Amino acid sequence: MQVRPIISTLRRHKTAATLIVLEIALTCAIVCNAVFLIGDRAARIARPSGTAEDELGYITLTGIGTKADATALTAQDLAALRAIPGVRQVSSVNMVPFGNSSWNSGISLVKDDPNGVNVAQYMGRDLLETFGTRILAGRGFQPNEYLDFEAAQQGKFDHPSVIVSHALAERLFQGDEAVGKQIYFGDKPAIVVGVMANLMRPNEFGEPEHAFYSVLLPVEIPYTEGGGYLVRADPAQLDTILADAESTLNRIDPARIILHRRTLHDIRREYYAKDRAMAYLLVGVTLALLLITALGIVGLASFWVQQRTRQIGIRRALGATRGHILRYFQLENFILATAGIALGMALAYGLNLLLMAKYAVPRLPGEFLPIGALLLWILGQIAVLGPAIRASTIAPAIATRTV
Amino acid sequence: MLGYYLSLARRSLKRNKGLTVLMIVAIAFGVGASMTTLTVLHVLAADPIPAKSHQLYYVQLDPQPLNGYRVGDEPPYQVSRYDAEALVRAQRADRQALMTGGNAAIEPDRTDIKPFFAEGRWTSSEMFAMFDIPFLAGTSWTADDDLHAARVAVISRALAEKLFGSTAAVGRTLHVEGQQLRVIGVIADWVPHPHFYDLNTSRYGKGEQLFVPFSTSRELKLSRSGSMDCWKESGADSTALDSPCVWLQLWVELDSPDKASAYRDFLVSYSEDQLRSGRYQRPPNVRLRDVIGWLELNKVVPPDARLQTWIALGFLLVCLVNTVGLLLTKFVRRSSEIGVRRALGASKRTIFIQLLVEAGMIGLAGALLGLGLAWLGLWGVRHQPAEYAPLAHLDLPMLAATFGLAITSSVLAGLLPAWRGCQASPAIQLKSH
Numbered sequence: 001m002q003v004r005p006i007i008s009t010l011r012r013h014k015t016a017a018t019l020i021v022l023e024i025a026l027t028c029a030i031v032c033n034a035v036f037l038i039g040d041r042a043a044r045i046a047r048p049s050g051t052a053e054d055e056l057g058y059i060t061l062t063g064i065g066t067k068a069d070a071t072a073l074t075a076q077d078l079a080a081l082r083a084i085p086g087v088r089q090v091s092s093v094n095m096v097p098f099g100n101s102s103w104n105s106g107i108s109l110v111k112d113d114p115n116g117v118n119v120a121q122y123m124g125r126d127l128l129e130t131f132g133t134r135i136l137a138g139r140g141f142q143p144n145e146y147l148d149f150e151a152a153q154q155g156k157f158d159h160p161s162v163i164v165s166h167a168l169a170e171r172l173f174q175g176d177e178a179v180g181k182q183i184y185f186g187d188k189p190a191i192v193v194g195v196m197a198n199l200m201r202p203n204e205f206g207e208p209e210h211a212f213y214s215v216l217l218p219v220e221i222p223y224t225e226g227g228g229y230l231v232r233a234d235p236a237q238l239d240t241i242l243a244d245a246e247s248t249l250n251r252i253d254p255a256r257i258i259l260h261r262r263t264l265h266d267i268r269r270e271y272y273a274k275d276r277a278m279a280y281l282l283v284g285v286t287l288a289l290l291l292i293t294a295l296g297i298v299g300l301a302s303f304w305v306q307q308r309t310r311q312i313g314i315r316r317a318l319g320a321t322r323g324h325i326l327r328y329f330q331l332e333n334f335i336l337a338t339a340g341i342a343l344g345m346a347l348a349y350g351l352n353l354l355l356m357a358k359y360a361v362p363r364l365p366g367e368f369l370p371i372g373a374l375l376l377w378i379l380g381q382i383a384v385l386g387p388a389i390r391a392s393t394i395a396p397a398i399a400t401r402t403v
Numbered sequence: 404m405l406g407y408y409l410s411l412a413r414r415s416l417k418r419n420k421g422l423t424v425l426m427i428v429a430i431a432f433g434v435g436a437s438m439t440t441l442t443v444l445h446v447l448a449a450d451p452i453p454a455k456s457h458q459l460y461y462v463q464l465d466p467q468p469l470n471g472y473r474v475g476d477e478p479p480y481q482v483s484r485y486d487a488e489a490l491v492r493a494q495r496a497d498r499q500a501l502m503t504g505g506n507a508a509i510e511p512d513r514t515d516i517k518p519f520f521a522e523g524r525w526t527s528s529e530m531f532a533m534f535d536i537p538f539l540a541g542t543s544w545t546a547d548d549d550l551h552a553a554r555v556a557v558i559s560r561a562l563a564e565k566l567f568g569s570t571a572a573v574g575r576t577l578h579v580e581g582q583q584l585r586v587i588g589v590i591a592d593w594v595p596h597p598h599f600y601d602l603n604t605s606r607y608g609k610g611e612q613l614f615v616p617f618s619t620s621r622e623l624k625l626s627r628s629g630s631m632d633c634w635k636e637s638g639a640d641s642t643a644l645d646s647p648c649v650w651l652q653l654w655v656e657l658d659s660p661d662k663a664s665a666y667r668d669f670l671v672s673y674s675e676d677q678l679r680s681g682r683y684q685r686p687p688n689v690r691l692r693d694v695i696g697w698l699e700l701n702k703v704v705p706p707d708a709r710l711q712t713w714i715a716l717g718f719l720l721v722c723l724v725n726t727v728g729l730l731l732t733k734f735v736r737r738s739s740e741i742g743v744r745r746a747l748g749a750s751k752r753t754i755f756i757q758l759l760v761e762a763g764m765i766g767l768a769g770a771l772l773g774l775g776l777a778w779l780g781l782w783g784v785r786h787q788p789a790e791y792a793p794l795a796h797l798d799l800p801m802l803a804a805t806f807g808l809a810i811t812s813s814v815l816a817g818l819l820p821a822w823r824g825c826q827a828s829p830a831i832q833l834k835s836h
Contacts, residue, residue, distance in 0.1 A: 015823060019728035026721045034714070064508040064518055064581060114471025153639065257508060257520055273788035278707055285718055288432055295425050296725040303732040359706045
């Protein structure tokens with residue numbers, strides 16, 4: 001198959017050929033970036049939280065007026081919740097992953113460092129067991145290590161133990177042993193007693209890698225401090241157990257308002273709702289773009305086939321086979337698609353630079369370009385197949401008739 | 404003449420139904436997607452208080468310790484209680500108000516409603532006049548009430564109707580966190596979007612139900628909401644007058660640029676005084692931004708909404724290139740017909756206009772269909788989980804913009820094909836027959 005005649009034909013239809021190349025290029029650029037963004041969002045949504053998510057439920061509640069006996073009431077609540085059949089663990093906790101509301105603090109290896117690493121601080125008794133977060137090195141808290149929240153607030157916080165997440169340990173100690181080291185919360189020292197699996201923080205804070213900068217403090221917290229009760233149970237029974245838990249809490253003190261009763265799974269779903277919506281929108285746009293481009297190719301190819309009917313008839317009469325004609329249009333489309341893809345790659349790269357500058361989108365990895373290219377080559381070949389087959393069925397006799 | 408062009412265009416469009424439908428649908432999808440995302444952007448970027456957005460200013464001061472200070476650093480996004488109260492007392496602006504968000508449990512007198520939580524705002528008296536908040540009944544409290552922490556409250560129409568069954572609630576008693584407050588005013592529905600005066604709470608939410616003097620809220624220890632930043636250990640009460648924390652918003656009204664620059668000078672001299680007294684450690688670091696500047700600093704429009712708009716516009720561009728290509732092939736295909744018309748005396752100009760009319764007709768059909776798709780798209784947006792979702796409606800300007808966009812883009816798409824189409828030289832076209 002000769003390429004020369006195809007090129008010289010395309011030269012005679014410069015405007016139409018340019019337009020189709022441009023359309024393929026634009027589609028290629030947008031689709032490359034869209035597919036990349038979809039993958040980026042999907043990876044974000046799939047990040048593990050470091051907890052036994054399916055087994056967890058979270059109930060937040062608040063009293064009317066100030067409660068003088070919050071600590072005693074919390075102990076009573078916890079005992080009653082533990083007694084519900086099917087409950088494996090219960091903790092009173094100040095916050096949960098994906099919960100948005102977050103207690104943050106700056107920590108550092110030096111005292112009073114204004115540029116400390118911002119971390120989320122989880123508080124509550126037996127949190128590792130309730131969250132189902134594994135200890136990777138060192139140990140968990142011992143029962144006698146826990147401080148009362150009021151005492152912790154008033155600064156009676158001398159040399160407490162702290163458990164840091166794996167990501168945070170890496171950031172602070174760069175691969176060195178973390179257990180036994182001293183860190184500072186502002187001017188207050190603390191000793192790292194354990195490293196836990198990456199427990200996600202309640203909300204985004206800065207760079208994506210900061211999502212797992214969290215610590216666990218040995219502080220017992222009453223339910224009145226903005227958090228709530230974290231219940232761990234068999235996933236199959238979780239909903240009924242949470243409903244039971246709510247009525248139990250209402251029975252203990254009716255003068256309280258239950259704010260939320262949700263499984264961690266639902267909290268996570270809601271947290272990523274915007275990312276999912278964005279990913280679906282991008283999928284929709286990608287499909288629509290590919291469809292429009294394919295239809296554009298069909299339209300143009302049909303027109304060219306019709307315009308060249310007599311020419312095709314002459315070639316057939318001079319001995320060209322149906323296969324020759326078919327391959328002519330396929331090759332022509334391949335040349336146009338290749339030109340479009342080449343231009344599209346450059347555009348895709350430029351578009352990504354623009355998005356990186358304006359919307360904190362990461363750099364487009366190189367492997368997305370061949371994916372986009374392959375997609376458009378296949379699309380072009382499928383789109384041109386119909387018109388090309390029609391062209392190949394033109395009878396040689398056409399050449400002898402005047403149109 | 405136009406009537407003749409229209410009938411020519413209609414006949415030509417009918418001849419290639421598939422192609423016509425393809426062009427119309429492509430334009431409609433592009434326009435529909437673009438208008439959906441532009442409308443969302445239009446809603447998100449709206450001026451929340453158009454009458455006063457250039458007279459209301461947000462105050463920022465820098466009471467943090469010297470450690471970590473760099474020249475040009477942005478001061479904290481909120482002010483400390485000490486500074487807020489001092490600046491409200493100073494009365495150096497036309498109006499001023501300090502405020503914070505809060506939550507309070509309300510126990511209804513009616514036994515058929517369980518106690519519930521209401522979003523509130525603890526503020527000072529001038530907020531109502533400053534933000535032009537309309538009253539249905541009663542009035543706001545006075546500066547005197549601020550001073551004496553009067554047990555009074557202003558409530559929203561919705562809360563009045565929920566608790567008392569009507570808006571005639573002035574003089575009634577409200578049970579808040581086990582305390583009693585007297586209702587002195589009921590405001591009409593007033594929910595600016597975005598919630599410019601406090602961006603820590605829900606930005607496109609339903610607004611507050613309960614307004615209580617800030618001084619009263621401190622005496623009753625009502626809970627606060629929003630964000631709080633402390634630069635050292637705050638002790639037992641982080642909301643105390645001398646706590647080392649910023650957690651309040653301070654707004655001032657200044658009706659001329661001269662007054663604004665005078666007020667900025669005042670903030671600098673206030674900071675210098677604080678530095679001399681030892682309360683501040685940093686050199687004066689103040690900002691005074693109007694509503695629009697404050698919204699821009701906080702990047703109120705979510706980057707995802709802008710990204711979606713760009714994606715939709717990119718999609719529209721591909722649809723237009725597609726239409727240009729298809730129109731071109733269509734017009735070039737009719738060279739012989741055009742040749743005959745030219746030979747019979749039609750000028751290039753009339754052919755050009757005739758072809759443009761045909762492109763415009765496709766645009767009009769695309770606009771109508773695109774409008775339907777935009778309406779459908781916005782319906783989809785309203786069922787999204789985003790906080791601003793319920794606000795996504797087509798208003799009149801956006802409706803007009805949709806039409807404008809569709810017609811303009813299709814005429815633009817028709818220009819090149821029409822120009823190429825009318826180039827057909829009569830002699831060659833006639834000869835080839």
